[in-house]
């Protein structure tokens with residue numbers, strides 16, 4: 403039998419404690435997600451509705467097939483910055499006429515839907531996802547263009563948005579723009595670079611320069627409609643392929659366009675998705691509030707994979723990394739999960755071997771993070787921990803099967819890299835509210851800084867102020883702690899979202915389905931030199 407046994411006892415006070423801690427973090431997360439949903443706030447939402455317009459998420463909802471899920475991405479973008487949480491843009495994956503699409507929608511209630519540096523990062527991340535997974539892109543456009551006060555951050559890199567649209571098209575990935583309002587200046591190149599365009603009567607404004615700018619530039623008198631209205635673009639310029647009488651008609655027409663795309667998934671539907679044997683709700687009580695306490699990741703695996711069925715690979719070797727095979731919503735996956743925090747040489751070599759096997763067999767990999775990094779110390783350095791960690795990082799970097807990463811707990815140091823952190827291009831990366839990620843733990847980092855300062859003072863023959871040191875350590879600890887938290891990292895687009903642990907299986911299932919839209923083949927060779 404390869405069905406995992408569980409030692410989790412829901413009556414145990416520890417389980418309850420972990421669960422309470424997780425629920426408190428989820429409540430805090432809900433508060434932040436609510437900010438994204440609130441957009442520009444009541445005043446601007448009412449004004450928008452008063453103009454007879456639908457909100458960004460209502461547009462998305464009407465576009466999607468009824469009762470199908472929408473996997474929203476980067477909802478906390480801009481968290482911790484001066485900009486509104488969500489970054490005036492909604493992005494995500496949803497099903498339109500049976501086709502999984504990458505959908506973006508400007509939120510016109512936030513500064514006229516203008517793009518700030520975080521909106522730009524979020525849009526570019528969405529484009530990357532569309533390209534990697536061959537998902538048609540539907541842009542629901544109503545935007546004041548560049549956020550003018552922050553233009554220096556976005557004007558030059560922002561050109562990539564339009565570049566991406568035409569590169570997607572060149573790769574045979576359909577792009578559709580539905581214009582509900584302002585889409586001027588650079589914004590005009592969203593419909594301009596899309597394969598299919600739909601514009602809403604008396605609402606769409608698609609021009610390089612509006613009437614005041616034209617007046618300034620050439621002296622010509624003009625108006626919005628003649629410069630860039632839907633009627634003009636549908637009848638005269640030809641930029642609009644479809645003329646919609648209102649917003650709902652535009653969304654209906656967008657669905658018809660998708661229905662005729664003949665966009666096919668590269669992979670056949672997966673096998674049956676047998677639910678796990680254990681309750682997903684119990685995922686709330688596994689991760690300890692204090693990440694220094696280890697937990698068995700098999701308890702997590704047992705609650706996310708089909709039938710809790712897991713064939714472990716090398717279970718007796720390198721035991722602080724659990725590796726093995728399973729299916730998730732019918733899709734085969736190889737799982738690497740940190741068991742006791744630290745990665746030693748054995749774990750690193752086991753990981754490198756396992757990643758190569760997954761590539762030989764064309765099996766996607768799922769990385770479940772809870773690592774404090776690679777082991778330090780004389781014994782380990784002499785044992786070649788750098789070489790062995792390098793093998794693992796080589797394998798992850800040059801692996802060509804799709805990767806998924808979930809940060810459950812700690813994800814520190816080069817361990818974050820070896821476990822396919824953001825810079826290693828996992829197709830999707832999500833964090834639990836319990837996750838923390840940084841170069842090292844806050845206490846360790848503050849301690850290292852203090853030792854370095856003390857040594858530096860000694861070298862200069864200066865006395866060391868212990869009181870000031872304690873205050874500095876406390877300050878650094880607080881700073882690093884706050885910068886390690888998932889909301890902070892999500893705000894900076896270092897993940898694709900912070901998720902409720904109970905949703906992990908569903909989220910990964912949606913990602914695996916999206917991933918299987920594109921063909922993939924594991925690396926048969928092509929790894930760098932494995933330093934032995």
Ligand code: COA
Pocket residue numbers: 512513514515516545546547548549550551584586587588589
């Ligand atoms: N950058 C920064 N802030 C912007 C902005 C932009 N591009 N566009 C709008 N805003 C702000 C407005 O200043 C206003 O702020 P306030 O309410 O604090 O005063 C808020 O967003 C709402 O704008 P408002 O003009 O009241 O909304 P609207 O729905 O009536 O009109 C636009 C929206 C986008 C049509 C209009 O604001 C506009 O034309 N903006 C400039 C467009 C432009 O030329 N952009 C440069 C393109 S590269």
